[in-house]
Amino acid sequence: MPDTGDVLSTGELTVLGRVGVASNVTLVCDLATAEGAVRVVYKPVRGEQPLWDFPDGTLAGREVASYLICGALGWTVIPETVLRDGPYGPGMVQRWITTRDPRAAADTRLDLVDLCPPELVPDGYREILRAYDGAGDEVALVHADDPRLRRMAVLDVLLNNADRKGGHALEAVDGGVYGVDHGICLHQENKLRTVLWGWAGDPVPGDLLADIAAFTETLPGESADRLAEYLTDAEIDALLRRAKRLLDDPVMPFPETPRPIPWPAF
Template sequence: MDGARLRTGDMTVIGRVDVASNVTLVCDIEDGSDSADLALRVVYKPVRGERPLWDFPDGTLAGREVASYLISDALGWGVIPETILRDGPYGPGMVQRWIESADNHTDRGNRRDLVDLCEPGAVPEGFTEVLRALDPAGNEVCLIHADDPRLQRMAVLDVLLNNADRKGGHALEGRDGQVYGVDHGICLHTEDKLRTVLWGWAGRAVPDGLIADIETFAKILPGAVADSLSPHITDAEIDALLGRTEDLLEHRTMPFPHTSRPIPWPAF
């Protein structure tokens, strides 16, 4: 029922995410009743609100978001919330299920966020340090992320997607206990553009269970998956995806940074 509503229901804009680089609107899709509690909340990014990027000249950012979801779905990982391309109040755009995220600072006894900052030498148990830097006041801080298999799966997906913009705020811990990734508009380039805050697993082996899923994905990618991706990304980008998939299966380890800017800015 919700799937049909996502695709065809009338969207009502209720707000805008004003920190986003491109027009990002929060909408409700009603179920036909008078209860606002039954509305399906979604994120809507109209194509007409995209800022052109010189290094991503093909297709649309909305299309890349949909392609990224299709890849996550084909892997069976559920990392990216259901995402489609459809018409909306301001024309065609990406529409994605809204994720109700946990507030670790109130809901769960002041727990750390999945990606967080801490003082040097104070990395909490279950976290890994990515880098040290200076905050606006000149104090040294550590960028850390949880050593969590749910987040590790997202990091592996980012390698396949060639995600150029995995900020800390793009990794959400849902109230349902799942970890979700959002904002995949600058993924799937043919050139190496991986920029992420999730470098804590660099050089470590990819877990066997994820490798098994990637092996299955590699078999179906040239057929039905490629057909589903072709309206959204180029043939060269699909070929590059296959190349990254085969490379990960050959080496079975997470890559180290290969560029001078391995972390997006800002990091959150």
Template sequence: MSAEEADPPESGEESDALLVGELTLVGRITDASNATLVCDAVLGESIVRCVYKPIRGERALWDFPDGTLAGREYASYLVSEQLGWSVIPRTVLREGPFGRGMVQRWVDTADRHGNGAAGLDLVDICSPETVPPGWFEILQASDMDGNPIVLIHADDPRLQRMAVLDVLINNADRKGGHALEGLDGAVYGVDHGICLHTENKLRTVLWGWAGTRVPEALVADIVGLISSLEGNFAAVLGEHITADEVVALYERAVDLVAAPVMPRPSGRRPIPWPAF
């Protein structure tokens, strides 16, 4: 089964453009760790803005095998879709102008910075006295002038679902800038190249729900994921991550259903750096 066959295509020309349209380079995200190109996927009159990460542009890491990050991005997307959560934007593996790589639909976001809580992103930094009521304070620090600041995130069920997904896929790099609120009102997570390792590597800014129970509706979806992994979904994922990594995903899902409580920070680096 090919990657494209493993991911049932959405109907419509837009989905086809992402998968087989000609990728036209628009620009490059220069602060990304790996080669990250902004493109338009063009098929007929359909133009879809997307992010293209060629495998040849991946930076070597000591703890993840070379050339596997694009496959991990795609596998993470498949897990999100199997859960029915649609946390990760439409993602495919395909050829591009710089070789095979991951192509993901671009998420348009609103410029929210303004006055009060309405001007904050779902994950943000502010002064301690301006933290909105009900928001989680994750980290206290000082800015370059020595003024106190705090890393915060909203108590938002869309963000909470992302936090649960990160536990399942063992996300080692959930930065604040990787949680995007789209113009469609949905919240999307991006940049999942260092996920799905067998060892515990959870690093995230979304620690606000640590020690709290996972909502029952999400637990029910995880039960469904377990059933699918006991079926043919394990083989689908096995084309993009190792057999041991598929087993580790299954075990994390089983453990979370058995004890549906969000983990607490552990290790020396529970928050990725930089946090954005």
């Protein structure tokens, strides 16, 4: 089969349905290839809700920029993503991630990010906060202490991700852990909002720091040239500052904003 990125850029899209819970138009499509249909997500630019604090570019462009940064780091956190034309005009097209089914009879694990009674937080999970559910019962917001998820958390710091909800971290049937929905990223001001605060104050692993150091050598340079199609110069400069800050002080940050967790959290 051809390279997935090439397939996403050229195959014909057939819309199957719309994701109703998404705030922007998000369409599930089949993409025709010589080897058969490939399931993808298509987010047309014309379906984006304008955001006063992200006036430049498009959400689709920020999703592509996030994927390019992830790829330049040598990480596979974000599924293959392109900007292309589609049935409703230009938009982002991304490979669909098939996730494990937590309702399967033999699968009793929590999701990567989940809620549980505070007294039942399992080993291998980090508690983020406690709150009360709709029935008035106390619950703990937790996430897995998983190196695949930790790499996503480091990527979110670099991307300045303002919307890492629990439902945006997917454990796939192929064994990978993927992050989706990166349209609200890469602002030049600090807007980090995430459910992945469990590593705050912990050292950034050395192998990830090595990847970040190599990435900074391409900014400004080849990576900056590719990102310039989607981001402003100020946003690219801010990305480089965030990367260098992690190298100078290789510790996962603590929350610095009044609203460090997105709402809703899932």
